Amino acid sequence: MPERFTDEELDFLRFARFGELPPRVPPEQLVEVVETEQPDLPPARPVFDLGPGGPA
Template sequence: MSERFTDEELDFLRFARFGELPPRVRPDDLVEVVETEQPDLPVRQPFDLGPGGPA
C-alpha cells in the first residue's frame, strides 16, 4: 500500500534530496498555452557557385 505524505513532508523530502528549489508551481498558477501557426518565411535560395565551382 502506498504511503500518503502531507505537503510539508513532501517539501522536506524534496529539500533533503535536491537542496533549495524554487516553490512548487500550483495548478492555479499555470497558464493555458495557445498554439499558433508558423509565419510564412521567405524560402532561401541555395547559393550558386557558378560554372567554375569553388575557387
C-alpha cells in the first residue's frame, strides 16, 4: 500500500527538493493563453531517402 504523507510532511519534502518557492499566484492574476499563429517551422523532410530510382 502506498505511503500517505500529511500536508506538513509534503511541505517539508517540497522544500527539501526545491528550496524556497515563490508565493502562489492567486487565481484572479492568472491569464489564459491562446496561440494565434503557427510557429515558423522548417519544411518536413522525409525520414529516409529512397534515392533517384525510388523503391526497388
